[in-house]
Amino acid sequence: MSSFQAPKGTYDILPADAATVLAVREAIAAPLRRSGYGYIETPVFEDVNLFSRGVGESTDIVSKEMFTLTKRGSEELALRPEGTASVLRAALQANLHRTGNLPVKLWYSGSQYRYERPQKGRYRQFWQVGAEAIGAEDPALDAELIILADDAYRSLGLRNFRILLNSLGDKQCRPVYRAALQDFLSGLDLDADTVRRAELNPLRVLDRQARVGAGATGRRADAGRLPVRGLQGLPRAGPRAAHGGRVSFEDDTKLVRGLDYYTRTTFEFVHDGLGAQSAVGGGGRYDGLSEMIGGPSLPSVGWALGVDRTVLALEAEGVVLTAPGATDVFAVPLGEEARRVLFGAVTGLRREGIRADFAYGGKGLKAAMKAADRSGARFALVAGERDLAEGLVQLKDLTNGDQTPVALDALVATLKEKLK
Ligand code: ATP
Numbered sequence: 440m441s442s443f444q445a446p447k448g449t450y451d452i453l454p455a456d457a458a459t460v461l462a463v464r465e466a467i468a469a470p471l472r473r474s475g476y477g478y479i480e481t482p483v484f485e486d487v488n489l490f491s492r493g494v495g496e497s498t499d500i501v502s503k504e505m506f507t508l509t510k511r512g513s514e515e516l517a518l519r520p521e522g523t524a525s526v527l528r529a530a531l532q533a534n535l536h537r538t539g540n541l542p543v544k545l546w547y548s549g550s551q552y553r554y555e556r557p558q559k560g561r562y563r564q565f566w567q568v569g570a571e572a573i574g575a576e577d578p579a580l581d582a583e584l585i586i587l588a589d590d591a592y593r594s595l596g597l598r599n600f601r602i603l604l605n606s607l608g609d610k611q612c613r614p615v616y617r618a619a620l621q622d623f624l625s626g627l628d629l630d631a632d633t634v635r636r637a638e639l640n641p642l643r644v645l646d647r648q649a650r651v652g653a654g655a656t657g658r659r660a661d662a663g664r665l666p667v668r669g670l671q672g673l674p675r676a677g678p679r680a681a682h683g684g685r686v687s688f689e690d691d692t693k694l695v696r697g698l699d700y701y702t703r704t705t706f707e708f709v710h711d712g713l714g715a716q717s718a719v720g721g722g723g724r725y726d727g728l729s730e731m732i733g734g735p736s737l738p739s740v741g742w743a744l745g746v747d748r749t750v751l752a753l754e755a756e757g758v759v760l761t762a763p764g765a766t767d768v769f770a771v772p773l774g775e776e777a778r779r780v781l782f783g784a785v786t787g788l789r790r791e792g793i794r795a796d797f798a799y800g801g802k803g804l805k806a807a808m809k810a811a812d813r814s815g816a817r818f819a820l821v822a823g824e825r826d827l828a829e830g831l832v833q834l835k836d837l838t839n840g841d842q843t844p845v846a847l848d849a850l851v852a853t854l855k856e857k858l859k
């Protein structure tokens with residue numbers, strides 16, 4: 440223990456858990472890599488206005504969740520709360536939309552920062568892998584992204600998740616709907632917070648996290664379902680919706696995302712084993728965001744999947760991603776000369792792609808053998824002066840205790856054979 444702890448709402452990813460975290464990131468990345476998405480990294484902080492303009496004044500993220508950095512006395516920078524605005528900013532800045540094919544397809548992986556009330560599945564620093572398809576209206580892209588996320592979750596072995604799908608309407612029908620909803624909400628007895636929200640972003644009042652009069656969602660149906668365009672090819676959820684390369688989803692007319700730049704298609708991936716923090720990922724179309732941040736019209740669609748919550752979902756389903764041991768061979772030198780020779784041997788093994796480690800710290804035989812056991816290595820490489828005089832090392836199989844002498848110059852070949 441030191442005098443310090445990780446800040447509130449953050450946690451360390453330690454080696455014992457790292458294998459799962461890395462596997463989740465990799466599982467989400469793999470389907471994107473084979474689908475034409477290019478990897479992009481953007482700064483961890485940006486001009487605060489990128490988010491307050493891009494993400495919208497009326498969202499929780501902007502009104503209360505942003506970490507801002509003070510530069511010369513004024514708040515000018517913000518830690519990124521999400522990836523989409525940054526990725527779009529970077530694409531526009533580099534002119535990717537003019538120099539390459541449309542859509543520009545990008546994916547990212549990184550930490551995001553939100554000043555949240557920490558609880559299980561809700562942190563102040565968390566990780567997302569996200570994908571964006573910028574500059575095309577084709578609904579097949581919406582379908583592509585939903586399928587790729589579904590593939591990612593399935594490849595990890597997750598089963599108990601559902602895809603909720605809704606439309607938030609387009610430029611024509613959204614304002615009509617918005618006005619109708621505002622009118623309806625104004626007739627309800629709502630708390631001050633909700634009244635304020637109803638003025639700024641009434642759709643947010645329908646978010647399942649907000650408390651709404653039960654009638655509101657009913658009225659929403661009255662106001663006319665907003666059509667989910669072009670996704671009819673996807674089968675609905677149900678006993679007959681077999682997987683077989685297609686995904687199934689549920690219509691959720693109550694689904695409203697936290698970010699207010701979404702238009703038309705919106706979706707969320709929810710996992711049933713996570714309690715309150717059930718959303719493992721979400722996304723949708725953001726046809727107007729580019730213009731909101733001063734760019735040209737670039738209708739786009741994207742998603743961000745939460746790595747932390749996906750790890751929790753795997754735990755909830757009891758899915759264990761088996762991590763291979765970190766070390767195959769652990770060297771135990773007996774004496775100074777052996778230290779020198781085995782250090783060289785370990786370096787050579789590593790260069791041949793064999794995972795090897797060494798008993799550092801001048802340990803005695805007993806402590807060094809214990810370290811070898813703890814390392815999870817299959818073999819210990821033991822050598823003393825007598826072995827070295829004969830050009831040998833002892834290879835001890837830690838699974839059964841068998842020990843065989845091996846000529847030092849045959850070590851790589853022998854181990855490659857045994858580790859096959
Ligand atoms: P929520 O409704 O749970 O607050 P959100 O709508 O704010 O989620 P998005 O901005 O769409 O979430 O982010 C996509 C995903 O990132 C979420 O589905 C979730 O898995 C993850 N995520 C969002 N906020 C957090 C957080 N504070 N801690 C951990 N994961 C998060």
Ligand code: MG
Nearest residue numbers: 499500553697
């Ligand atoms: Mg949120």
